[in-house]
Amino acid sequence: MNAQPPASDTIAAPPERRESLWTKAAYKFRRDRVGVWSLAVVLVYMAIALGVVFGWWATSWAELEGGKWEPPSAEHWFGTNIIGQDIFDRAIYSTRTSFEVGLVVAILATALGAVLGALAGFFSGSWTDEIILWFMGVLDSIPFILFVAAIAYSLGDTPYAMHVAMISTFWITAGRLVRGEVIKLRGQEYVEAAHAIGVPELTIIFRHVLPNTSHILLVQATITFVAAIKSEVILSFLGIGVKDGMSWGLMIAESTQEVLAGFFNNFLAASVLLFGLVMAFNLFSDALQDALDPRTVAES
Amino acid sequence: MAGFSLRTNYCVWPAWVVLVLLLAGCGGGSDQPDPSLEGLRVYRHSTEGTPTSLDPVQAATKYSNLLVINTYDTLYSYRYLARPYELKPNLAASLPEISADGLTYTIRLRKGVRFIDDPAFPNAEGREVVAKDVVYSLQRHFDPATRPQGAWLWQGKIVGIDDWKEAGSDYSQPVEGLRALDSHTLQIKLVKPFPQLAYTLAQGYAAVVPREAVEKYGREFALQPVGSGPFRLESFDTARAVLVPNPDYRWAPVDIYAEGYDPDTQSFSGIEAIHGQLPPFVDRFELAFVQDTSARWNSFTKGNEIQIASLPVELADSVLQSKQPVVLQPEYAARYHVKSDIEAGFVYQSFNMDFPEFGYHPDPIQAERNHALRCAVVKSFDWEARNESFYFGLGAVFPGIIPPVVPEFDPELSRDSVTRDVAGARQLLIDNGWNADNLPELLYGSTGGVRPRQFFEQFRAWLVEIGYPKKKVKLKQFASFGDLNKQWRESRLPYIAVGWGLDYPDAENTLQLFYGPNAAPGSNSSNYNNPEYNALYEQAAVMQPSPERTRIYRRMNQILIDDCVSITGLSRTAIPIWHREVIVYPSSQIIGGYYWPYIALSDGAGGIRQAQTESP
Numbered sequence: 001m002n003a004q005p006p007a008s009d010t011i012a013a014p015p016e017r018r019e020s021l022w023t024k025a026a027y028k029f030r031r032d033r034v035g036v037w038s039l040a041v042v043l044v045y046m047a048i049a050l051g052v053v054f055g056w057w058a059t060s061w062a063e064l065e066g067g068k069w070e071p072p073s074a075e076h077w078f079g080t081n082i083i084g085q086d087i088f089d090r091a092i093y094s095t096r097t098s099f100e101v102g103l104v105v106a107i108l109a110t111a112l113g114a115v116l117g118a119l120a121g122f123f124s125g126s127w128t129d130e131i132i133l134w135f136m137g138v139l140d141s142i143p144f145i146l147f148v149a150a151i152a153y154s155l156g157d158t159p160y161a162m163h164v165a166m167i168s169t170f171w172i173t174a175g176r177l178v179r180g181e182v183i184k185l186r187g188q189e190y191v192e193a194a195h196a197i198g199v200p201e202l203t204i205i206f207r208h209v210l211p212n213t214s215h216i217l218l219v220q221a222t223i224t225f226v227a228a229i230k231s232e233v234i235l236s237f238l239g240i241g242v243k244d245g246m247s248w249g250l251m252i253a254e255s256t257q258e259v260l261a262g263f264f265n266n267f268l269a270a271s272v273l274l275f276g277l278v279m280a281f282n283l284f285s286d287a288l289q290d291a292l293d294p295r296t297v298a299e300s
Numbered sequence: 301m302a303g304f305s306l307r308t309n310y311c312v313w314p315a316w317v318v319l320v321l322l323l324a325g326c327g328g329g330s331d332q333p334d335p336s337l338e339g340l341r342v343y344r345h346s347t348e349g350t351p352t353s354l355d356p357v358q359a360a361t362k363y364s365n366l367l368v369i370n371t372y373d374t375l376y377s378y379r380y381l382a383r384p385y386e387l388k389p390n391l392a393a394s395l396p397e398i399s400a401d402g403l404t405y406t407i408r409l410r411k412g413v414r415f416i417d418d419p420a421f422p423n424a425e426g427r428e429v430v431a432k433d434v435v436y437s438l439q440r441h442f443d444p445a446t447r448p449q450g451a452w453l454w455q456g457k458i459v460g461i462d463d464w465k466e467a468g469s470d471y472s473q474p475v476e477g478l479r480a481l482d483s484h485t486l487q488i489k490l491v492k493p494f495p496q497l498a499y500t501l502a503q504g505y506a507a508v509v510p511r512e513a514v515e516k517y518g519r520e521f522a523l524q525p526v527g528s529g530p531f532r533l534e535s536f537d538t539a540r541a542v543l544v545p546n547p548d549y550r551w552a553p554v555d556i557y558a559e560g561y562d563p564d565t566q567s568f569s570g571i572e573a574i575h576g577q578l579p580p581f582v583d584r585f586e587l588a589f590v591q592d593t594s595a596r597w598n599s600f601t602k603g604n605e606i607q608i609a610s611l612p613v614e615l616a617d618s619v620l621q622s623k624q625p626v627v628l629q630p631e632y633a634a635r636y637h638v639k640s641d642i643e644a645g646f647v648y649q650s651f652n653m654d655f656p657e658f659g660y661h662p663d664p665i666q667a668e669r670n671h672a673l674r675c676a677v678v679k680s681f682d683w684e685a686r687n688e689s690f691y692f693g694l695g696a697v698f699p700g701i702i703p704p705v706v707p708e709f710d711p712e713l714s715r716d717s718v719t720r721d722v723a724g725a726r727q728l729l730i731d732n733g734w735n736a737d738n739l740p741e742l743l744y745g746s747t748g749g750v751r752p753r754q755f756f757e758q759f760r761a762w763l764v765e766i767g768y769p770k771k772k773v774k775l776k777q778f779a780s781f782g783d784l785n786k787q788w789r790e791s792r793l794p795y796i797a798v799g800w801g802l803d804y805p806d807a808e809n810t811l812q813l814f815y816g817p818n819a820a821p822g823s824n825s826s827n828y829n830n831p832e833y834n835a836l837y838e839q840a841a842v843m844q845p846s847p848e849r850t851r852i853y854r855r856m857n858q859i860l861i862d863d864c865v866s867i868t869g870l871s872r873t874a875i876p877i878w879h880r881e882v883i884v885y886p887s888s889q890i891i892g893g894y895y896w897p898y899i900a901l902s903d904g905a906g907g908i909r910q911a912q913t914e915s916p
Binding site for chain 1: 593594612614615617618685688689690748749750751753757758764774777
């Protein structure tokens with residue numbers, strides 16, 4: 001580190017490009033081939049989901065296009081199900097469901113966890129912290145599937161019952177992580193300085209402290225995304241997930257009635273697509289975590 | 301870090317040995333015969349559902365009914381092999397004596413029939429069944445404290461029974477129309493003729509219970525049958541029940557001809573081997589409740605577990621050589637028997653006429669448009685596809701609500717109402733001013749699960765094909781059938797998709813589903829109320845079986861078809877399949893559960909396996 005003032009008689013060197021945590025992380029991420037490939041796969045899934053949203057493909061997922069349990073053919077790539085619906089269309093349409101659930105839950109659960117975690121961390125030791133921690137402890141002590149099922153049942157017909165159920169549990173991990181990070185950050189000089197010049201506490205939290213936990217939130221959001229997709233599949237399989245539409249979980253549930261007859265297309269289509277997305281997102285999440293890890297970023 | 305080594309970690313060996321022994325024990329245990337059962341004739345039955353209560357007043361499901369009618373006595377039962385089903389005396393000594401006006405039934409009970417020994421009785425010895433027990437058992441249906449489910453069978457039909465309930469269900473007070481004339485004679489007086497009365501007395505609801513046991517066990521009585529039937533319950537839980545023959549039952553040599561034996565259709569089962577033989581033919585009757593189709597099939601084919609199951613429809617193509625008639629592939633035929641068992645009931649869908657969007661409307665023009673809309677939906681429905689998709693083409697599609705299993709069924713009736721006509725449906729909508737914008741939202745209620753959802757998706761796709769916007773056909777799923785049924789009973793859903801199992805083999809039992817006064821919360825969930833139909837129902841309801849009554853039934857059926865109130869129907873076909881060593885002609889119907897006492901095990905040489913007797 002050069003602490004010397006530039007000599008007046010020397011030519012000023014061009015300012016060194018300032019490298020932030022993000023640029024270093026991006027550099028490191030680009031060098032992680034597995035991470036890049038997994039991101040590419042995730043983007044392909046996302047493109048598929050967007051295509052469904054815009055009505056470019058899988059528009060006939062609910063129509064009866066063929067006979068019962070037709071084998072794969074040029075017309076029906078994954079064959080048809082028991083009532084003649086195209087399994088490929090349904091599997092593709094389900095990508096949209098997964099992304100929709102994953103994004104909504106990941107964003108809202110992470111945001112909720114960030115806010116409550118930041119409040120708990122910043123006011124660590126106060127009654128605010130105690131209440132939030134108690135709340136987290138209570139929710140944590142309830143078995144996840146039972147809790148989600150209970151909420152989904154109690155909300156009944158609400159199309160977003162499943163989303164609410166997942167958000168109300170998935171925010172806790174993000175909350176705990178952010179709380180810990182904020183406890184660490186609140187002792188930093190810039191926070192004390194903000195205090196000293198009279199910046200309101202909420203402003204300090206949300207303008208100065210919380211942005212410095214964004215690397216944690218980003219990684220946590222990707223983990224939550226994957227968890228939400230898996231949970232959606234499980235809940236739909238159990239009949240308390242997707243109400244109107246199609247999902248890989250529903251396809252797998254359908255397949256339970258078909259495997260006895262030796263028909264596996266529903267199961268394979270849904271499982272392979274689910275596996276691909278979950279695996280890709282997990283690898284992407286790992287790579288992102290590595291790239292954003294302050295220790296490894298500092299080394300690089 | 302040191303690696304794990306079996307050679308060096310001597311202390312781990314005992315743990316490994318224990319683990320291996322435990323695993324070996326777990327693996328082999330289920331296949332080992334229970335030594336205490338050695339020499340016993342054990343028959344292992346299965347059903348796809350679990351009974352919820354064994355108290356006759358709560359025997360609402362097929363599974364409860366099965367156990368109830370085999371552990372208790374009913375006044376009447378059905379002949380084992382007769383098809384169509386025919387009543388025969390059971391606890392009653394003969395069929396009822398009916399007065400000329402059809403209002404008074406006199407029923408004489410067999411003498412010497414005893415309840416099983418139970419601590420509820422003095423000295424734990426079962427006492428004789430008397431007419432007062434029958435009176436008490438029927439009165440219980442009108443006692444709210446018993447949470448009865450079968451009162452509708454006799455409500456408003458037996459003189460004084462409703463007043464008795466209104467007065468507080470006091471068992472010390474007599475019911476005018478339900479009296480024990482003496483210890484073995486029962487008299488039932490009716491408000492108006494009810495030709496189906498004897499049938500109702502063959503249901504599990506009418507099983508005869510001893511008051512002592514009801515009072516001793518209280519709520520526990522639902523799990524502890526104390527009857528006089530052919531079996532007594534040894535154990536019961538959510539997974540299985542074990543029955544043993546009641547040694548004091550009035551066992552008599554079997555006369556298969558008196559039971560309605562038809563050699564042409566029933567000889568394949570080897571049933572002749574029991575002719576003249578004295579039951580019981582098994583020493584222990586194990587009943588497994590296996591809901592999962594795959595698990596049930598795996599248990600059945602394993603060889604040493606359950607001996608009877610239903611062929612999963614998913615396997616029909618691979619297991620059956622022919623569907624009409626039902627014939628097994630040779631490799632299965634070598635091990636199993638199979639039969640085709642058409643449902644005594646049917647599945648159907650109907651509109652709730654209380655909803656002005658589809659049903660009755662004060663404006664005659666709109667009412668006519670609604671009629672056209674309903675008829676268009678009827679035309680859109682593809683029963684053949686439904687049958688092929690979910691019942692492997694084995695179900696019987698029929699027009700109207702008189703199913704093939706009852707004698708009043710009309711095989712000549714036009715099949716237009718069950719023939720799909722997409723073009724006709726579209727034209728009907730256009731002609732009556734219906735289009736995608738003004739078609740009403742159709743909310744389809746169902747239980748959760750895969751199959752109901754597939755029913756809905758198939759139905760929605762058919763509606764879309766006639767021009768119904770997909771977004772206007774919505775699914776509303778309920779956690780249980782009870783929840784869904786409650787919605788129908790409270791008239792909260794515009795559309796009903798349901799099945800109906802016959803309580804007795806008489807079309808009256810299905811026609812009452814559309815009788816106006818039976819509207820919700822009664823059995824008429826459609827809230828159909830046609831004065832002409834109602835009048836015909838009232839006229840026929842008091843008639844004994846006759847060509848004239850059949851003519852009226854068929855007229856009522858045609859009215860329903862013309863009004864397009866219901867999309868109907870299909871009688872499913874169950875395919876019971878059983879091991880060849882079991883001698884039985886089973887029935888999957890709620891009215892056909894009386895065959896259990898006749899089940900025998902083959903000795904492998906054309907006879908039946910006899911009980912082992914101790915050597916001198």
